[in-house]
Amino acid sequence: xxxxxxxxxxxxxxxxxxxxxxxxxxxxxxxxxxxxxxxxxxxxxxxxxxxxxxxxxxxxxxxxxxxxxxxxxxxxxxxxxxxxxxxxxxxxxxxxxxxxxxxxxxxxxxxxxxxxxxxxxxxxxxxxxxxxxxxxxxxxxxxxxxxxxxxxxxxxxxxxxxxxxxxxxxxxxxxxxxxxxxxxxxxxxxxxxxxxxxxxxxxxxxxxxxxxxxxxxxxxxxxxxxxxxxxxxxxxxxxxxxxxxxxxxxxxxxxxxxxxxxxxxxxxxxxxxxxxxxxxxxxxxxxxxxxxxxxxxxxxxxxxxxxxxxxxxxxxxxxxxxxxxxxxxxxxxxxxxxxxxxxxxxxxxxxxxxxxxxxxxxxxxxxxxxxxxxxxxxxxxxxxxxxxxxxxxxxxxxxxxxxxxxxxxxxxxxxxxxxxxxxxxxxxxxxxxxxxxxxxxxxxxxxxxxxxxxxxxxxxxxx
Amino acid sequence: xxxxxxxxxxxxxxxxxxxxxxxxxxxxxxxxxxxxxxxxxxxxxxxxxxxxxxxxxxxxxxxxxxxxxxxxxxxxxxxxxxxxxxxxxxxxxxxxxxxxxxxxxxxxxxxxxxxxxxxxxxxxxxxxxxxxxxxxxxxxxxxxxxxxxxxxxxxxxxxxxxxxxxxxxxxxxxxxxxxxxxxxxxxxxxxxxxxxxxxxxxxxxxxxxxxxxxxxxxxxxxxxxxxxxxxxxxxxxxxxxxxxxxxxxxxxxxxxxxxxxxxxxxxxxxxxxxxxxxxxxxxxxxxxxxxxxxxxxxxxxxxxxxxxxxxxxxxxxxxxxxxx
Ligand code: HEM
Numbered sequence: 001x002x003x004x005x006x007x008x009x010x011x012x013x014x015x016x017x018x019x020x021x022x023x024x025x026x027x028x029x030x031x032x033x034x035x036x037x038x039x040x041x042x043x044x045x046x047x048x049x050x051x052x053x054x055x056x057x058x059x060x061x062x063x064x065x066x067x068x069x070x071x072x073x074x075x076x077x078x079x080x081x082x083x084x085x086x087x088x089x090x091x092x093x094x095x096x097x098x099x100x101x102x103x104x105x106x107x108x109x110x111x112x113x114x115x116x117x118x119x120x121x122x123x124x125x126x127x128x129x130x131x132x133x134x135x136x137x138x139x140x141x142x143x144x145x146x147x148x149x150x151x152x153x154x155x156x157x158x159x160x161x162x163x164x165x166x167x168x169x170x171x172x173x174x175x176x177x178x179x180x181x182x183x184x185x186x187x188x189x190x191x192x193x194x195x196x197x198x199x200x201x202x203x204x205x206x207x208x209x210x211x212x213x214x215x216x217x218x219x220x221x222x223x224x225x226x227x228x229x230x231x232x233x234x235x236x237x238x239x240x241x242x243x244x245x246x247x248x249x250x251x252x253x254x255x256x257x258x259x260x261x262x263x264x265x266x267x268x269x270x271x272x273x274x275x276x277x278x279x280x281x282x283x284x285x286x287x288x289x290x291x292x293x294x295x296x297x298x299x300x301x302x303x304x305x306x307x308x309x310x311x312x313x314x315x316x317x318x319x320x321x322x323x324x325x326x327x328x329x330x331x332x333x334x335x336x337x338x339x340x341x342x343x344x345x346x347x348x349x350x351x352x353x354x355x356x357x358x359x360x361x362x363x364x365x366x367x368x369x370x371x372x373x374x375x376x377x378x379x380x381x382x383x384x385x386x387x388x389x390x391x392x393x394x395x396x397x398x399x400x401x402x403x404x405x406x407x408x409x410x411x412x413x414x415x416x417x418x419x420x421x422x423x424x425x426x427x428x429x430x431x432x433x434x435x436x437x438x439x440x441x442x443x444x445x446x447x448x449x450x451x452x453x454x455x456x457x458x459x460x461x462x463x
Numbered sequence: 464x465x466x467x468x469x470x471x472x473x474x475x476x477x478x479x480x481x482x483x484x485x486x487x488x489x490x491x492x493x494x495x496x497x498x499x500x501x502x503x504x505x506x507x508x509x510x511x512x513x514x515x516x517x518x519x520x521x522x523x524x525x526x527x528x529x530x531x532x533x534x535x536x537x538x539x540x541x542x543x544x545x546x547x548x549x550x551x552x553x554x555x556x557x558x559x560x561x562x563x564x565x566x567x568x569x570x571x572x573x574x575x576x577x578x579x580x581x582x583x584x585x586x587x588x589x590x591x592x593x594x595x596x597x598x599x600x601x602x603x604x605x606x607x608x609x610x611x612x613x614x615x616x617x618x619x620x621x622x623x624x625x626x627x628x629x630x631x632x633x634x635x636x637x638x639x640x641x642x643x644x645x646x647x648x649x650x651x652x653x654x655x656x657x658x659x660x661x662x663x664x665x666x667x668x669x670x671x672x673x674x675x676x677x678x679x680x681x682x683x684x685x686x687x688x689x690x691x692x693x694x695x696x697x698x699x700x701x702x703x704x705x706x707x708x709x710x711x712x713x714x715x716x717x718x719x720x721x722x723x724x725x726x727x728x729x730x731x732x733x734x735x736x737x738x739x740x741x742x743x744x745x746x747x748x749x750x751x752x753x754x755x756x757x758x759x760x761x762x763x764x765x766x767x768x769x770x771x772x773x774x775x776x777x778x779x780x781x782x783x784x785x786x787x
Contacts (some may be wrong), residue, residue, distance in 0.1 A: 298695045318669055382665075387483055
């Protein structure tokens with residue numbers, strides 16, 4: 001009787017196992033293999049088959065996947081941190097000290113969270129570059145690019161709000177510097193800053209605000225957006241990699257996701273976890289003296305990923321440095337997939353063999369011109385003094401920006417004329433130039449600015 | 464079409480800025496230089512006297528800061544405080560002062576004034592050296608007037624009344640009468656703001672005051688940066704200046720925490736970086752040399768005559784810079 005009512009196996013271990021894994025491991029025939037594949041959770045994330053060329057590691061570099069892995073590590077280690085942390089100026093810093101000294105593996109958990117968070121900023125940015133340089137944003141993937149940009153903003157926002165929580169000098173002043181940028185938004189800037197900080201300056205209310213954003217709002221938003229993003233990748237499928245100047249293949253070979261893709265993902269994830277654990281065991285997350293609102297470190301620097309912006313502030317009127325230029329940059333980034341293209345280049349690294357050279361031209365130009373302009377402005381040109389009758393908003397804002405934009409226009413026109421680049425190749429070159437410039441500015445801000453944000457030469461910076 | 468419009472806008476901006484720049488450069492008198500013009504012409508006639516008048520009220524720099532709204536600038540000499548005389552051992556030395564360990568074991572910070580001034584006297588101070596300080600204390604800050612070294616060398620920084628010699632000497636009584644036609648700015652116009660710096664560039668500093676953010680112009684970059692005071696985001700500062708139409712012009716910036724100061728304009732709101740004025744150019748252009756003499760001379764204590772003989776109408780600040 002029982003056998004008819006309950007068709008399950010007689011062994012309890014087997015019954016348990018079957019409840020989790022409904023089908024046997026893939027059999028040799030294609031049909032049962034496919035059934036195994038269809039019934040698997042993995043396939044709610046991946047399609048059942050993927051194009052073989054996309055498995056090539058040097059196409060995606062596993063960066064999107066790595067971002068998901070890091071996000072997972074962040075959630076797990078973050079929840080652990082919540083057990084010991086109270087977001088109040090009286091307790092926060094002591095909690096960090098206690099975590100590092102009294103709690104078993106406390107320092108390791110903190111290190112994991114800290115380094116994964118910083119790495120995620122880098123990885124998300126590199127993933128953006130990978131997608132850009134392989135033309136992964138072309139239709140139908142335009143909107144997924146936009147989702148990606150939003151995700152990048154959330155990653156930075158999560159990092160920024162988390163920066164404050166240890167309530168040490170670094171945290172306090174980086175957030176003071178970073179949030180002061182908001183006040184330059186016309187009309188609403190002051191109000192917005194007050195809203196986010198919970199008052200005119202960083203204090204207890206800021207800490208609770210940031211805590212809420214950091215542990216609930218931003219992670220939830222990220223989870224939703226990541227699901228959306230991955231779902232779109234699944235629906236649109238990944239772009240198929242191909243060689244430069246190679247036409248798109250009519251037919252691509254497809255292989256089952258399990259085991260071909262999952263195997264790679266698993267190995268990659270394990271290797272990365274090992275590396276991150278190793279790093280976190282050896283390198284401690286920084287913790288400085290307790291926050292002291294009366295005494296700022298000199299120089300007071302923002303978090304490293306904002307140093308490009310802080311560097312701009314030294315050269316432009318704050319309204320331009322903090323609002324207009326980043327605003328233009330972000331708008332450009334979001335609109336990029338919606339520009340018309342004149343070549344079908346998706347799946348090709350750097351568009352074409354000429355595109356490769358154009359990327360190099362852009363990178364080299366950015367590498368040489370950016371430090372040049374910084375030095376020029378630092379030591380030789382003082383626009384407000386040369387144009388005393390204009391308000392600085394113009395003389396140190398619009399005028400230098402117009403100059404730079406004009407240079408970019410000229411650069412763009414030159415790449416087309418000199419190298420006979422197509423529109424896509426010229427755009428690629430320009431994008432590379434801007435990205436390089438941003439990275440160079442960030443490096444100058446992080447490494448070559450000393451006391452009072454004075455410029456240091458490399459030999460001084462090293463000394 | 465849209466492209467052409469944008470590009471034209473950019474080109475127009477650059478060409479326009481260039482033309483305005485040229486115009487600014489050749490225009491004989493700018494609004495902000497109006498105050499400069501007159502004293503400069505008088506200077507041609509009466510070099511010595513003018514120099515002192517221009518500079519005198521700046522004498523006590525503290526004064527400027529405290530002289531918010533109502534206090535006449537000249538009054539606040541007493542701010543340097545009472546005489547203070549001690550000997551001690553230098554434990555820390557920086558550009559603007561030194562920390563002394565006194566015989567009773569306590570430590571105090573003694574202000575020495577602008578590095579360009581005292582370092583030019585070639586009386587090297589060193590950590591671990593014991594020195595004898597004659598100066599003034601107002602309960603908060605200690606200002607050195609003279610620092611005597613064991614080998615007899617002496618740094619001279621202020622006169623008997625506490626007036627800093629780097630500001631160009633002590634104005635005599637005669638100054639009062641003469642300053643009348645020259646003063647463009649009445650003491651009541653001076654106002655002070657304080658707040659926390661939210662951003663600094665080469666030529667502006669933005670601070671958060673209780674009334675909201677405010678951006679002030681620092682004038683010529685090299686001039687203020689040469690004064691050796693660093694401004695960083697997060698520093699609390701107070702700025703003293705006046706409103707000229709809708710522009711706020713700063714005379715002086717003081718860092719609240721350290722008391723360090725950046726001087727930008729004299730009490731007539733004349734920009735110090737503008738130099739001695741057109742007519743004095745001839746004597747001033749011998750460059751750093753001639754100007755540093757100004758600084759040196761005044762260290763000797765004869766602040767009176769020095770302004771005149773160092774350089775046309777050197778105003779102390781130039782002297783300081785030149786010797787740098
Ligand atoms: C937390 C941040 C992010 C996560 C977790 C994430 C995750 C992923 C994953 C797993 C893929 C599959 C392919 C791969 O691994 O490269 C992917 C593809 C893609 N991502 Fe992201 N991504 C993130 C941020 C971004 C950003 C910043 C952008 C660009 C602005 C972006 C745009 C795209 C696009 C357009 C694709 C499709 C590329 C193709 O088909 O070749 N993503 N993303």
